[in-house]
Amino acid sequence: MIRRAFIQELGGGRMEPEMRDVLGGLQERGIPAELFTAKRLERRQLPLDRETLVAGDVPSVLGALGQLGLEPPPTNDYPRSLEPFLHRRLWTSTVRRLVACIEDGSSPPVFAKPQGRKKRFTGHVFGTQEDLLYLQRTSLSTPILCSEVVRWRSEYRVFVIRGRIVGVRHYAGDPAIPVDEAQVERAVRSLEEAGEGTAAYGVDFGVLETGQTALIEWNDGFALGSYGLDRSLYTELTLTRWEELTGGTPSR
Template identity: 90%
Template sequence: MIRRAFIQELGSGRMEPEMRDLLGGLQERGLSTELFTAKRLERRQLPLDRETLVAGDVPTVLGALGQLGIEPPPTNDYPRSIEPFLHRRLWTSTLRKLTADIENGMSPPVFAKPQGRKKRFTGHVFRTQEDLIYLQRASLSTPILCSEVVRWQSEYRVFVIRGRIVGLRHYAGDPAIRVDEAQVEQAVRALEEAGEGTAAYGVDFGVLETGQTALVEWNDGFSLGSYGLDRSLYTELTLARWAELTEFPLG
């Protein structure tokens, strides 16, 4: 059972909107809360245990799990069970190959992003050599996920807690263009039946220019952008995922 929580602040009382909502949601539940900065966690100044929620950005939460002796959860941006909802070709590669193909004029426009949690660069559509400036700080051996370029008319995040859709929030494109909720529900059922869902997560769907509802990507339920989701639901989601994560210590 989670008895208290450490919530990340940015310093001088500044907080991400999600953390501010979470703070309020936890206080409404009567949980003891304390703000902290990433530096305090890095210096091991927080008395962590498995009954204490640690909420913040991805590096901070992974750092807390590490201090608790818990392996970070694997990344799974495109779960196998919902690949039929991609409606576009997807493949793995490396920055070395992408760079060579772009420089040699052998590649059509391609969307590429880092594979795994180490985000050496932001996902981007690469068309010409000028786009390679986005890769200046990344190693050529960096593994990447690539997909053919598609046009999104609108994009939404679907919030799921214990297999149940609890929210749908628009975050890009035309809000008047809605995803096909029957398709979204079918995808979530497929995820759950395949055992690829976690206790809480967000899965992004959008509407392509073809009118198809398609998977954008899956997102784990910690450090998750809320896009204005009701704070009580965001609090429930965060607690559910943390409780699940802390059930699996190393050794």
């Protein structure tokens, strides 16, 4: 059970909205919390244990897990069980191959992003020589995920705790165009039945110009953008995933 927490601040009391929500949510639960900066964590100045939540950005959460002697969780942006919901072709490649295709004009534009947790560049549609400027500081051997270029009419994040959808928040496109809720529920059920989900996570879905509801990507339940999800639910999601990552006793 979580008995206290460290919540990341940016310095001078500045905080990301999600961290303010967690701080408020913990106060409502009577869990004492202290703010920390990334520098304090890096200097090992925080007394960490498995009953202490660390909420912050991805490097900070992974750094805290490392200090506890725990391996970082694997990334899985596109779980196998969700492939039928992609509605577009997806493949792995490298920056070297992408650059070669763009330079010789041998392929249509593709969307590409780094594979794995290290975001060496931002996901982008690559189709011209000018687009290669996004890769200037990226190693040619960097593995990437590529997909056909599609047009999203609207995009949503679906929040799941212990296999149950607890919230859906719009974050891009036309909010008047909703996702197919039945399709989303089928996707989450497939993920849970395959055992590919975690105790808490977010999974992004959108509506294509064809009208189909399609998977955008799966997101782990730590350091997750909330897009205004109710702070009590976001706090529960954060606690649930941290307890799973550290092998702690789930809070109820």
